[in-house]
Amino acid sequence: MATVTASAPRALPAVLKNRVIAKLALLALAAAILVPLANARWASGSWPEALTVDLTQPLTGASDWIIDNRDSHPLFLYFFGHISNAVVLSVRAVYLALLTIGWAGVTALGAFVAWRVAGVRLALGTAAAFLACGLLGMWVPTMQTLALMVVAVLASVVVGALLGLAAGLSDRMDRVLRPVLDTMQVLPAFAYLLPVVLVFGIGVPAAVLATVVYAAPPMARLTALGLRGADKGVLEAVESLGATARQRLLTARIPLARKELLLGLNQTIMMALSMAVIASVIGAGGLGDRVYQALASVDVGAALAAGIPIVLLAVVLDRVTAAAGAGTGQRPRAGWPYALAAAVAVAVAGRLLGRADWPDTWTVNIAEPVNRAVDWMTAHLYSGVPVVGGTADWAGHFTTWVLDPLRDGLQWLPWWSVLLIVAALAWLIGTWRTALTAVLAMAAIGVLGVWEPSLDTLSQVLAAVAVTLVLGFATGIAAARSERFERALRPVLDVFQTMPQFVYLIPVVALFGVGRAPAVAAAVVYALPAVVRITAQGLRQVDPAALESARSLGATSGQQLRQVQLPLARRSLLLAVNQGVVLVLAVVIIGGLVGGGALGYDVVFGLAQGDLATGLVAGAAIVCLGLMLDRVTQPTERRAKKGA
Amino acid sequence: MRTRTSVLAAVALLAVTTGCGAADMTKQASPFANAQGSKSVTLSVQSWVGAQANVAVAQYLLEHELGYRVDTVQIDEVPAWDALSQGRVDALLEDWGHPEEEQRYVKDKKTIVNGGDLGVTGHIGWFVPTYFAEQHPDVTDWKNLNKYADQFRTPESGGKGQLMDGSPSYVTNDKALVQNLDLNYQVVFAGSEAAQITQIKQFAKEKKPFLTYWYSPQWLFKKVPMTEVKLPAYKEGCDADPAKVACAYPHTPLQKYLNADFAKSGGEAAAFLRKFKWTTEDQNEVSLMIAEQKLTPQEAAKKWVDSHESTWKQWLS
Numbered sequence: 034m035a036t037v038t039a040s041a042p043r044a045l046p047a048v049l050k051n052r053v054i055a056k057l058a059l060l061a062l063a064a065a066i067l068v069p070l071a072n073a074r075w076a077s078g079s080w081p082e083a084l085t086v087d088l089t090q091p092l093t094g095a096s097d098w099i100i101d102n103r104d105s106h107p108l109f110l111y112f113f114g115h116i117s118n119a120v121v122l123s124v125r126a127v128y129l130a131l132l133t134i135g136w137a138g139v140t141a142l143g144a145f146v147a148w149r150v151a152g153v154r155l156a157l158g159t160a161a162a163f164l165a166c167g168l169l170g171m172w173v174p175t176m177q178t179l180a181l182m183v184v185a186v187l188a189s190v191v192v193g194a195l196l197g198l199a200a201g202l203s204d205r206m207d208r209v210l211r212p213v214l215d216t217m218q219v220l221p222a223f224a225y226l227l228p229v230v231l232v233f234g235i236g237v238p239a240a241v242l243a244t245v246v247y248a249a250p251p252m253a254r255l256t257a258l259g260l261r262g263a264d265k266g267v268l269e270a271v272e273s274l275g276a277t278a279r280q281r282l283l284t285a286r287i288p289l290a291r292k293e294l295l296l297g298l299n300q301t302i303m304m305a306l307s308m309a310v311i312a313s314v315i316g317a318g319g320l321g322d323r324v325y326q327a328l329a330s331v332d333v334g335a336a337l338a339a340g341i342p343i344v345l346l347a348v349v350l351d352r353v354t355a356a357a358g359a360g361t362g363q364r365p366r367a368g369w370p371y372a373l374a375a376a377v378a379v380a381v382a383g384r385l386l387g388r389a390d391w392p393d394t395w396t397v398n399i400a401e402p403v404n405r406a407v408d409w410m411t412a413h414l415y416s417g418v419p420v421v422g423g424t425a426d427w428a429g430h431f432t433t434w435v436l437d438p439l440r441d442g443l444q445w446l447p448w449w450s451v452l453l454i455v456a457a458l459a460w461l462i463g464t465w466r467t468a469l470t471a472v473l474a475m476a477a478i479g480v481l482g483v484w485e486p487s488l489d490t491l492s493q494v495l496a497a498v499a500v501t502l503v504l505g506f507a508t509g510i511a512a513a514r515s516e517r518f519e520r521a522l523r524p525v526l527d528v529f530q531t532m533p534q535f536v537y538l539i540p541v542v543a544l545f546g547v548g549r550a551p552a553v554a555a556a557v558v559y560a561l562p563a564v565v566r567i568t569a570q571g572l573r574q575v576d577p578a579a580l581e582s583a584r585s586l587g588a589t590s591g592q593q594l595r596q597v598q599l600p601l602a603r604r605s606l607l608l609a610v611n612q613g614v615v616l617v618l619a620v621v622i623i624g625g626l627v628g629g630g631a632l633g634y635d636v637v638f639g640l641a642q643g644d645l646a647t648g649l650v651a652g653a654a655i656v657c658l659g660l661m662l663d664r665v666t667q668p669t670e671r672r673a674k675k676g677a
Numbered sequence: 678m679r680t681r682t683s684v685l686a687a688v689a690l691l692a693v694t695t696g697c698g699a700a701d702m703t704k705q706a707s708p709f710a711n712a713q714g715s716k717s718v719t720l721s722v723q724s725w726v727g728a729q730a731n732v733a734v735a736q737y738l739l740e741h742e743l744g745y746r747v748d749t750v751q752i753d754e755v756p757a758w759d760a761l762s763q764g765r766v767d768a769l770l771e772d773w774g775h776p777e778e779e780q781r782y783v784k785d786k787k788t789i790v791n792g793g794d795l796g797v798t799g800h801i802g803w804f805v806p807t808y809f810a811e812q813h814p815d816v817t818d819w820k821n822l823n824k825y826a827d828q829f830r831t832p833e834s835g836g837k838g839q840l841m842d843g844s845p846s847y848v849t850n851d852k853a854l855v856q857n858l859d860l861n862y863q864v865v866f867a868g869s870e871a872a873q874i875t876q877i878k879q880f881a882k883e884k885k886p887f888l889t890y891w892y893s894p895q896w897l898f899k900k901v902p903m904t905e906v907k908l909p910a911y912k913e914g915c916d917a918d919p920a921k922v923a924c925a926y927p928h929t930p931l932q933k934y935l936n937a938d939f940a941k942s943g944g945e946a947a948a949f950l951r952k953f954k955w956t957t958e959d960q961n962e963v964s965l966m967i968a969e970q971k972l973t974p975q976e977a978a979k980k981w982v983d984s985h986e987s988t989w990k991q992w993l994s
Contacts (some may be wrong), residue, residue, distance in 0.1 A: 046819075091687035100759070100781070102765075103763075111871050113867075122708075128708055177709050180708070229761070230756060232758075234759070234765050235750065235756055235766075236750070237707060237709075314751075314752075314753075315756065316751065318707060318758065319709075322751050325724075325751055326722070326751050328730070328871040329751075329870065330726050330967050331878075332728070332971060334971075335971075371902060378779070395874075401971065404971065411879070415879055415882075425879070428832070429832040430832075432832035432833060433832050527680070538869070539871055539875050542871075542875040543875050546833075546876055547830070547833065547841065547865065547867045547872055547873070547875075547876040548831070548832065549833065550832075551872075625867075625868050626868040626869040626871075627868055627872045628833065628868050628870070628872060629868065630865075630866060634845060634866055637868060637869075640752075641753045641755065641844065641845045642755050642845065643759065
């Protein structure tokens with residue numbers, strides 16, 4: 034007690050400390066009452082059987098009903114059927130248009146649009162990217178993917194903008210929509226592929242709709258953010274001119290939100306492209322299908338040849354839309370007609386000169402050298418490297434010394450103590466509301482009857498996040514300190530982030546064997562770029578004056594980093610942790626494909642066996658895990674700011 | 678006013694383009710299909726190479742001998758049945774036995790018809806690498822498996838031996854078998870055939886012992902010779918209750934299935950697919966070209982077709 038009075042001048046930390054103690058004391062009190070009660074009734078380490086709900090019956094019933102009625106029920110004939118037809122018709126129209134323009138026309142059109150929007154350098158990059166797709170022998174699949182993307186992105190933008198408009202204009206809608214958008218993003222696509230396939234059948238309509246579910250949320254969020262962030266002064270001025278509500282919206286709020294809208298478009302495109310491969314699992318065709326088919330014959334080279342066009346499309350679309358958002362390269366409008374005319378001229382010339390199809394002889398076969406490189410790598414690194422051992426040994430040690438104790442420890446903990454730990458962590462970092470959400474999410478996992486596999490998945494996620502953060506922070510610090518290193522790193526991060534995860538499914542198994550270790554490796558590769566970027570950016574943005582003064586006091590470079598930069602960049606680092614967790618969780622499914630087991634495997638199993646009960650329940654458990662982890666790692670300040 | 682007109686126009690456009698009234702979802706093909714305006718067939722391809730080989734040869738002959746345009750859709754078996762009943766794909770060339778789906782679609786709904794034998798007999802079993810079986814001949818009987826559990830151990834299998842299973846889409850009773858035969862083994866699911874093959878190749882490179890779920894016909898046997906472990910003999914109906922299975926997997930004559938409408942009005946293509954029938958050796962020949970020599974399925978099919986004219990001529994007559 035004496036210490037508390039002694040530190041009276043520094044009242045704030047003391048109060049803070051007191052609040053932490055008070056929260057913990059309150060939790061301990063609640064636990065002291067509830068735990069003996071719970072323990073007396075359901076004394077078991079794992080989630081008690083009595084508190085679970087079995088959804089197998091209703092879900093299987095629902096899936097049977099759909100199969101029996103989808104050819105005759107009015108709901109399908111007059112609603113889903115028309116949606117499906119509209120999607121097929123529009124994708125077909127875009128695809129036929131792209132084929133008609135021919136490869137020369139498409140390349141020219143892309144280059145000219147990029148030129149008008151983003152300048153000469155990106156125009157050249159765009160043209161080179163399209164030509165590379167052709168050279169890799171992927172012209173037709175690229176056009177199929179492009180057609181699918183055009184329709185899916187348009188639909189996502191429309192849906193997202195409408196939702197965002199509602200959330201931006203009404204606080205109540207905002208509150209209602211936020212958890213919906215969260216769920217849309219965290220629910221692993223594999224889990225809802227199955228219901229979508231049941232309703233729409235395999236193929237393009239199902240793929241487009243699954244993509245829209247995944248890609249619309251960022252558009253909705255950023256639209257709402259843009260509308261809410263509009264400058265109050267301008268709005269008042271417009272109002273004083275006597276504008277009606279709709280005029281205010283159309284002439285002031287939407288134009289003011291232009292930047293956010295374009296960023297939303299950018300994000301939507303990236304999300305849609307990342308679905309291109311997953312959608313191939315339900316027969317969407319295009320590049321994703323080529324990646325997936327190459328895997329059947331364990332052909333990394335062929336998978337890469339189809340993966341590179343996806344990366345190229347993603348990078349080009351990202352840079353062009355980002356430039357549009359930033360407003361660089363803006364030229365007077367008069368340039369557009371000339372650019373379009375030139376593109377049309379090239380297209381017509383291409384058709385007149387020869388064929389619209391990409392010439393068969395102009396292709397480069399990269400599959401063979403790539404396969405040889407992969408073979409060499411796995412043959413030499415897998416085992417028997419002197420002193421350090423091979424990758425297989427590392428994977429074995431990692432499994433035995435990290436993953437096993439973590440999993441067994443989590444599964445050994447009594448179920449109520451897991452809830453208590455979650456509550457304590459979430460409450461310390463946030464409010465009692467976040468704590469309640471986190472606990473309810475965790476409890477829902479138990480109620481769904483997948484407690485054990487969920488803790489298995491959780492242990493893999495925690496291990497992967499730890500590795501990601503160690504590597505990510507180290508790389509991020511290095512990138513923040515050296516401009517040159519960051520420039521060199523950028524394309525590598527781009528590739529990591531956009532390369533379809535299916536492509537490195539075989540290399541991770543070849544290096545780490547089948548099991549949970551390759552699943553962790555795949556997750557780390559996927560989540561690393563975001564953590565590195567956020568860390569580097571956060572460190573860069575630290576107030577230069579603070580750094581300068583530290584330097585003038587004679588702080589060494591290490592001291593500057595530890596005592597000034599890292600504390601000041603705390604918020605960015607926390608965001609990096611949060612993003613790391615969310616992204617790692619997104620790769621759980623890929624983990625299921627390389628032997629990670631647990632929830633990821635159940636989701637894949639559900640889709641492969643048409644078993645709605647297994648797949649959907651596991652998917653829901655992943656959502657709950659995501660929600661819990663998000664709340665436990667997300668400080669309250671950020672949430673408060675987001676809503677403002 | 679203007680917005681209302683445009684909304685009306687949009688609705689009208691939608692109605693005109695999609696047709697008013699009921700939309701028949703069973704009549705939708707892929708938007709990429711048939712882009713050149715010729716008669717076309719859509720075949721489903723499953724994830725294993727044998728299935729790719731069937732489709733590659735059928736596709737080559739349909740395109741070069743009968744003048745069809747062929748589209749292929751990569752899809753797992755169970756969703757493929759679904760797609761077949763809806764007419765999204767016209768044929769499934771290699772089915773390993775799905776009694777529930779047969780009951781539902783072939784017998785009850787009559788939207789799918791049996792297209793006859795593929796000519797290949799499939800068999801699932803447990804396998805150890807031949808180099809290991811030669812050193813330890815008694816490993817090939819399930820009764821001795823517990824003796825070797827230690828040697829089959831991996832970090833993933835805990836203290837037990839590892840029995841590696843593959844893709845979630847495959848038929849398996851392995852968990853029940855391990856339990857009911859009292860084996861000191863842990864079933865580890867590789868999660869995909871690609872992962873399983875990669876792991877088997879890595880084991881083989883180091884001449885390590887392993888025990889795996891595997892199936893024939895399969896091209897990998899040519900690269901990594903494997904010997905089957907004898908399980909208690911299969912008897913009709915011994916696998917009826919999934920929880921109580923304690924016997925080996927059956928030998929299954931693989932079947933072809935066709936969409937019912939396609940079977941009736943598919944003309945030459947449907948007749949050809951019904952007659953398509955080849956041997957295990959034929960299939961393996963094409964599979965090996967695809968998987969090991971890394972030929973594209975088209976190239977592999979062409980090679981096989983060029984050298985086996987007498988076989989495929991019968992399918993066209």
